[in-house]
Structures are given as structure tokens and as C-alpha cells.
Amino acid sequence: MYEKCYEYNIELRDVFIDFNQAFxxxxxxxxxxxxxxxxxxxxxxxxxxxxTQHTKAKIKLNYEYTEQIxxxxxxxxxxxxxxxxxxxxxxxxxxxxxxxGNITTRLK
Numbered sequence: 674m675y676e677k678c679y680e681y682n683i684e685l686r687d688v689f690i691d692f693n694q695a696f697x698x699x700x701x702x703x704x705x706x707x708x709x710x711x712x713x714x715x716x717x718x719x720x721x722x723x724x725t726q727h728t729k730a731k732i733k734l735n736y737e738y739t740e741q742i743x744x745x746x747x748x749x750x751x752x753x754x755x756x757x758x759x760x761x762x763x764x765x766x767x768x769x770x771x772x773x774g775n776i777t778t779r780l781k
Contacts, residue, residue, distance in 0.1 A: 690763075695759065696747055696748050696749075696750045696755055696759060697746065697747040697750075698746070698747070699746070699747060699748055699758070699759060699762055700745075700746050701725045701726065701745065701746065701747075701748065703762065704721070704725065704748065704758050704761070704762060705718060705721065705722050705725075707761055707762050707765040708721060708761065710765060711761065711764075711765060713761075721754070721758070724754070725748065725758075727743065728743070728744040728749070729741045729742065729743055729744065730742055730744050
């Protein structure tokens, strides 16, 4: 494969994306920025912003809950919207990397 890329003067890039805790690692402000960049209608961006900003959580520890904390990173796992937001951010990333041609994945 490397020889063909050299022969046809095609750049070869390997991209590794670690999907462990993928939903937790996405910054909410990045999601909003990406939605605007992808020209998603402003009303939808505002709605997404409303449901993702100022999210609070309590942690259950030894049968008791902690004080509320504000969640600043990550999108809610299990929420149907989260998958769409995650895929939108990944699409934006792939476009910025200008990946063309064959894309293969390897899952471990």
C-alpha cells in the first residue's frame, strides 16, 4: 500500500482516535461551535445549547448523594441526542483533516 501511495504521489495518513470515554471527552462549547460551523439552523443550535449548558449532577456515594456539581465537559450518554452530537463533532474533525479515499476502521 505504501508503495502505491508513493507511486501515485498520494499522501498516506494514519489517524488514531481513542473512543474510550468518547462522550465524556467532548467539550460542550466545542459542540456548539461545530454546529454553527456546519451551518445548522440557529434555532436548533439554541435548543441544543439549552439542553447541554448548565447541566448539574449528584454523585451517589455510600447510599448518600453529594452536593450538586456543574457538568462542564461531556455529553449525556444514553440521550438520543448525544450520538448525533458526537457524530457531528467527528464529521467536523474528519472534514478538517481533509481525509479522502479509503477510510478503514479497526476495533479492538
